[in-house]
Amino acid sequence: MIIGIPKEIKNNENRVSCTPAGVFALCKAGHKVIVEANAGIGSGFSNEEYQEAGAEIADVKEVFKRAELIVKVKEYLPSEYQYLREDQMVFTYLHIANDPEFAKALIDSKTTAIAYETVRDRKGGLPLLTPMSEVAGRMAVQVGATMLQKNNNGRGLLLGGVPGVFPAEVVIIGGGTVGLNAAKIACGLGAIVTVFDINAERMGYIDDISGGTIHTAYNNEYNLRRALKTADLVIGAVLVPGAKAPKIVTKDMVQTMKPGSAIVDVAIDQGGCIETSDHITTHDQPTFERYGVLHYSVANMPGAVPRTSTMALSNATLPYLMKLADHGTAALKADPGFLLGLNTYQGHITYRGVSEALGMAYTDPETLL
Known part of the structure; x- marks a missing residue:
């Protein structure tokens, strides 16, 4: 051929x-x-x-x-x-x-x-999406940490803090490949990390492999609203294979977030899971602001x-x-x-x-x- x-x-x-x-x-x-x-x-x-x-x-x-x-x-x-x-x-x-x-x-x-x-593979996994999801998940934390810098209009936070100073709070929505890889990197940098998911088995797995250093929470509106109010970095990592991503974070939730906080919507190539991620950005101009919150919605993150x-x-x-x-x-x-x-x-x-x-x-x- x-x-x-x-x-x-x-x-x-x-x-x-x-x-x-x-x-x-x-x-x-x-x-x-x-x-x-x-x-x-x-x-x-x-x-x-x-x-x-x-x-x-x-x-x-x-x-x-x-x-x-x-x-x-x-x-x-x-x-x-x-x-x-x-x-x-x-x-x-x-x-x-x-x-x-x-x-x-x-x-x-x-x-x-x-x-x-x-x-799909024989176990029902996504073998050709997984490697890029691993890259995107790890990159999301690097990108988010940079967005939080004051010179980038962020809150002026070091993701992991220093002795005597609280680290940043990172909320990750979705505990799949993207979410888990993001959680590993954020946790490794010393951030306070919470992964939201609806799969109890997956949350148990994350808790086990992290020894409890990565927190997990059931993804319902009540829990998510409370977490977003104090979050410094939010990573959207929700996937429905081959279909549009559901809008998990609404506009009014974003409005409750702290000024200078950051959102990285990794699901943007499937429409995004953050309502305020209303357009795809590029590596040339990756971020924009909504309600005082910085948004990153580049659809080909691993291209960097x-x-x-x-x-x-x-x-x-x-x-x-x-x-x-x-x-x-x-x-x-x-x-x-x-x-x-x-x-x-x-x-x-x-x-x-x-x-x-x-x-x-x-x-x-x-x-x-």
Whole structure:
């Protein structure tokens, strides 16, 4: 199969979908890989490294024109919609539940689109979302700590405090991969950390592994309202795979927060779980203020640490990419968890969460493949 790896064009998106090591494995398996010139530069991988691994270097038009399978990191931007076509597969983070324009482009073009974020493993986990969730969770604390600095219009707090001075209070909404990784970093820096969740088993797990240093609380409106009044940093980490994130923190809750406190809405690529995170920001202009509270809502957070992120992502996606290259859509039929990654096919929406979020008809993929 001919596999195309284009350069990402989203604002400050320096990741690339496959490392030279991944390209080497694909070429050794008998596939042809075409990499757009300088696609890996932002992650520290040169054109020469890709060529040594067996890839051909080409311009963007050649990559999209010749490839049977396009492998990306982020969703297509409007300028890339022209490249979508019926006889091509796309494998990337789609996030179309929150992007009706892109969803329409995929449907109209009848492109076979497989989303990293909805693929499941045999245990029901999200193997292709997990590595980037780990990065985003850890980054959220770094970002939040910087936002709290006075020179950034924050409260002027050191997250972990110093002897004789109370540390900052960090509230994390959601105890999944993002939330747990954020909690580990915040706790390691010495902050007072509380994770809100609705899963008692998950809260018990967090309590056990942290030895009680990470506090947990049941996520209901009463508890959350009380916690937000004293919180210095709030991290939104709520995920509904393939669907829009629910608005857990309302506008009036934000209005009760302290001036100069900070919110990092990691769920923004799925619409955000904070009501006042009303638009996506970029790495160039990452923050804005609502009711005296600083907000960060960058949708491609791991793009700021591209070398780490690229290697982690490629490690996770390569086994699935190899299956697609070897067997095409038959690879989806053979693996129910992989089939859940299929979001659009032949003009149909084939993932239920996406259809519900967009208010469009759902088609069972098993009736189409």
